[in-house]
Amino acid sequence: MRTTKSHITLKYKDIDNGKKSIYLDYYKDGKRIREAIHLYLLPETSKKNISTNKRTMKEAETIRAAKENKLLTASFGIEVKEPSTQCIGETIDEYEKIILDKGDNSSATNIRGMKKAVAAYRGLKTKVTDIDESYCDGLVDFLRNDYTAQFGKISMTTARVYIYLFSSTLNNAVTNGIIGVNPLRFVNIHGRITRERPLKKFLTVDEIKILMNTPCPVISRPQIKQVFMLSIFTYLSYPDILTLKWKDIKTNEGKTTIAVHSRKSSVPLTDASMRWLPDTTNHRGLVFKGLPHRTEVNNILRKWGENAGLEHTLNFRLAQNTFIYLLLSTGTDIGTVSCMLGLTPKTMRGYMKMMTANQPSEIEVAPSVHNIE
Numbered sequence: 307m308r309t310t311k312s313h314i315t316l317k318y319k320d321i322d323n324g325k326k327s328i329y330l331d332y333y334k335d336g337k338r339i340r341e342a343i344h345l346y347l348l349p350e351t352s353k354k355n356i357s358t359n360k361r362t363m364k365e366a367e368t369i370r371a372a373k374e375n376k377l378l379t380a381s382f383g384i385e386v387k388e389p390s391t392q393c394i395g396e397t398i399d400e401y402e403k404i405i406l407d408k409g410d411n412s413s414a415t416n417i418r419g420m421k422k423a424v425a426a427y428r429g430l431k432t433k434v435t436d437i438d439e440s441y442c443d444g445l446v447d448f449l450r451n452d453y454t455a456q457f458g459k460i461s462m463t464t465a466r467v468y469i470y471l472f473s474s475t476l477n478n479a480v481t482n483g484i485i486g487v488n489p490l491r492f493v494n495i496h497g498r499i500t501r502e503r504p505l506k507k508f509l510t511v512d513e514i515k516i517l518m519n520t521p522c523p524v525i526s527r528p529q530i531k532q533v534f535m536l537s538i539f540t541y542l543s544y545p546d547i548l549t550l551k552w553k554d555i556k557t558n559e560g561k562t563t564i565a566v567h568s569r570k571s572s573v574p575l576t577d578a579s580m581r582w583l584p585d586t587t588n589h590r591g592l593v594f595k596g597l598p599h600r601t602e603v604n605n606i607l608r609k610w611g612e613n614a615g616l617e618h619t620l621n622f623r624l625a626q627n628t629f630i631y632l633l634l635s636t637g638t639d640i641g642t643v644s645c646m647l648g649l650t651p652k653t654m655r656g657y658m659k660m661m662t663a664n665q666p667s668e669i670e671v672a673p674s675v676h677n678i679e
Contacts, residue, residue, distance in 0.1 A: 316329075327345075419468065435484070442490040473488060509616070509618065539629065
């Protein structure tokens with residue numbers, strides 16, 4: 307690593323797993339000092355690590371320059387500028403104004419929410435220069451465990467947003483010369499405030515049966531019911547259905563499958579799904595002709611779900627989730643599902659959480675997709 311030639315240099319020490327610890331190396335009053343700055347370089351084995359190291363080096367150089375400036379001014383007897391007395395409330399207001407000037411009203415609203423959280427933590431009169439690693443560490447715990455907003459305890463997602471905006475506020479204070487470095491950089495946040503991912507929604511077998519017995523609300527669009535039910539039993543997305551051709555449906559040794567070109571895979575076509583194909587003898591070209599735009603389809607699905615008295619808003623993602631629910635609830639191996647549909651392990655973990663969040667009794671009694679009438 308190259309460093310700027312100066313009275314204080316950045317040095318590196320090898321630590322575990324190929325990482326390097328960065329420290330300041332300098333002399334003071336004839337004594338050599340090695341000062342830890344708690345920044346670490348990762349092995350440059352990926353683009354992400356390389357990008358992270360660039361940010362870390364920029365932060366390290368900021369610390370080095372601030373330290374060198376402090377030593378130089380002291381050695382030459384230069385009068386040091388009095389520390390800023392600006393409080394955190396004023397600093398947050400300044401950052402909100404910058405965001406508002408950019409026209410980002412949504413972020414400005416979140417900044418105001420963050421300001422209320424900071425006020426509830428230790429008030430808004432704390433000097434920015436007094437905010438250290440301990441203050442920031444406590445704020446993380448406060449948002450994670452204790453803070454209650456007007457309408458109740460905030461989610462982990464909101465807590466993450468507030469921490470991000472607080473860090474941005476401190477970065478702005480660094481830019482303005484109020485503080486030398488953002489202390490939140492030295493606080494371990496990873497794993498303490500994790501982003502919440504909502505559980506995937508699906509239709510139960512009883513809800514599927516209700517839909518089957520509920521007419522499509524738009525008489526002129528009977529195909530909407532067909533394509534949605536087909537999606538439930540095949541995992542086909544609406545774009546897949548729009549481009550589905552009869553030649554994509556093939557029967558071999560008594561087993562019928564649908565070729566899904568978008569995923570370069572095929573899914574089985576069961577008796578339960580075949581009943582939702584158009585009743586025609588002309589098996590050429592598109593299977594479904596004249597399907598409306600996605601917006602119109604969604605409006606029809608919403609009305610259909612309301613007429614059926616369902617809790618969930620109908621959409622094709624819900625239909626696809628339901629297909630996987632039906633497979634997993636009847637004992638299909640997760641690896642088989644993943645391979646058949648071309649889904650990543652991360653996506654499958656989301657579906658497993660969907661399953662485990664429901665009571666075992668409901669999962670155990672779900673019938674095979676072949677037997678839903």
